[in-house]
Amino acid sequence: MNGELVTDDIARETEQVFTDLAAVLAAAGTDLGRAVKTTLSLTDMGLLGKVNEVDARYFREPSQVRSTVQVAALPKGVAVRIEVTDEV
Numbered sequence: 001m002n003g004e005l006v007t008d009d010i011a012r013e014t015e016q017v018f019t020d021l022a023a024v025l026a027a028a029g030t031d032l033g034r035a036v037k038t039t040l041s042l043t044d045m046g047l048l049g050k051v052n053e054v055d056a057r058y059f060r061e062p063s064q065v066r067s068t069v070q071v072a073a074l075p076k077g078v079a080v081r082i083e084v085t086d087e088v
Helices: 010-027 045-058
Strands: 035-042 065-070 080-086
Touching: 010 045, 010 080, 035 045, 045 065
Parallel strands: 035 065
Antiparallel strands: 035 080
């Protein structure tokens, strides 16, 4: 996790989000494999297909519960935000 934003390609941006999430979860002693719910916020639902392709590399079936919402904008001009809730 280096704090660098990737905004030029939605697949790369999503990969960076998952890399950052994995680092945060590892620091807390857990990982993405323990996710029970994710919430995706997208600025354009047309990007969902590419985000799903990346998501599928991190989560296997049966997957966690997921909510996806379209938002008008996200901070710093990013197109995707992912929130993860892990098992306790």
